[in-house]
Amino acid sequence: MKEGWLYLEDLYVGQRFEGGAHHLDAEQIKRFAAEYDPQPFHLDEEAGKASMFNGLAASGWHTMALTMRMLVESIPLADGVIGASTEVAWPKPTRPGMTLRVYTEVVDIRPSRSKPDMAIVTTRSETRDQDGEVVQVFTAKMPVFKRPAA
Amino acid sequence: MKEGWLYLEDLYVGQRFEGGAHHLDAEQIKRFAAEYDPQPFHLDEEAGKASMFNGLAASGWHTMALTMRMLVESIPLADGVIGASTEVAWPKPTRPGMTLRVYTEVVDIRPSRSKPDMAIVTTRSETRDQDGEVVQVFTAKMPVFKRPAA
Numbered sequence: 600m601k602e603g604w605l606y607l608e609d610l611y612v613g614q615r616f617e618g619g620a621h622h623l624d625a626e627q628i629k630r631f632a633a634e635y636d637p638q639p640f641h642l643d644e645e646a647g648k649a650s651m652f653n654g655l656a657a658s659g660w661h662t663m664a665l666t667m668r669m670l671v672e673s674i675p676l677a678d679g680v681i682g683a684s685t686e687v688a689w690p691k692p693t694r695p696g697m698t699l700r701v702y703t704e705v706v707d708i709r710p711s712r713s714k715p716d717m718a719i720v721t722t723r724s725e726t727r728d729q730d731g732e733v734v735q736v737f738t739a740k741m742p743v744f745k746r747p748a749a
Numbered sequence: 750m751k752e753g754w755l756y757l758e759d760l761y762v763g764q765r766f767e768g769g770a771h772h773l774d775a776e777q778i779k780r781f782a783a784e785y786d787p788q789p790f791h792l793d794e795e796a797g798k799a800s801m802f803n804g805l806a807a808s809g810w811h812t813m814a815l816t817m818r819m820l821v822e823s824i825p826l827a828d829g830v831i832g833a834s835t836e837v838a839w840p841k842p843t844r845p846g847m848t849l850r851v852y853t854e855v856v857d858i859r860p861s862r863s864k865p866d867m868a869i870v871t872t873r874s875e876t877r878d879q880d881g882e883v884v885q886v887f888t889a890k891m892p893v894f895k896r897p898a899a
Contacts, residue, residue, distance in 0.1 A: 635814035638821055638829050650829065651892070659832055660817050664785035664810045671788055679788050679800065682809055684838035742801070 604677035606746040607718055612705055618673025619700030621665050623657065628695060631661040656692035662699075662735050663687055666726045669701040677746075682739040683719070689735050698729040716745045754827035756896040757868055762855055768823025769850030771815050773807065778845060781811040806842035812849070812885050813837055816876045819851040827896075832889040833869070839885050848879040866895045
């Protein structure tokens with residue numbers, strides 16, 4: 600058992616976690632994009648202005664990756680923050696100069712039929728900018744385990 | 750108009766695209782994890798063996814980011830490969846030594862009611878290892894635009 604960490608018995612529907620902040624700049628956006636999402640509107644300010652983003656915008660997967668880091672740092676699940684299946688949407692672009700935070704709520708806990716020591720926990724995480732506007736909504740179904748016998 | 754690129758008129762349900770390959774190694778897995786998903790089973794072989802992954806495993810967001818790069822390189826959409834909302838699931842872990850490829854199919858094209866030059870195109874992308882086993886299933890709804898008037 601890991602002291603100070605969360606097991607299934609510690610979770611409840613309506614429970615909330617907050618993480619961050621992460622300050623995003625153009626260099627980070629371009630570096631992630633160059634390696635994983637090399638599209639012009641993620642790499643260059645002028646190309647961003649000419650695109651549907653109307654300015655340089657981070658790859659959605661960069662926003663997700665930064666959110667994951669904030670989740671790992673803010674939800675101390677003993678067996679890890681591991682998504683089995685997930686949904687991600689981006690209501691507005693993530694841009695240079697934003698300071699991101701993540702706000703998570705446990706929305707469902709469904710005990711496994713086949714594994715009595717496990718449940719599938721559904722979380723909904725909003726990634727918000729410094730003005731509280733939502734840039735990403737992330738829903739995850741995660742296997743979470745009970746505290747092991749002493 | 751961008752010559753050689755795809756617009757809405759060029760897409761059809763059942764259309765397929767293939768991308769890759771990307772060869773993954775432990776250094777890449779640990780580097781991504783250190784920045785975006787610093788959990789022990791993504792950072793260290795021994796911790797991986799002690800986890801539900803039973804060995805070092807890539808962050809799911811690393812698999813997704815690598816998939817995004819292969820999608821960008823294999824689907825030449827004129828206005829960009831931009832997800833509005835997405836689903837991602839990982840049927841099995843992504844590990845060092847795997848060679849990844851992505852196989853995409855257009856599964857739905859839904860014209861916008863409000864914007865006559867646009868449709869929401871749904872794609873389903875399987876990321877497979879060198880043995881053809883599926884490590885990730887990614888579904889995206891993307892806005893795609895018609896060819897602009899000359």
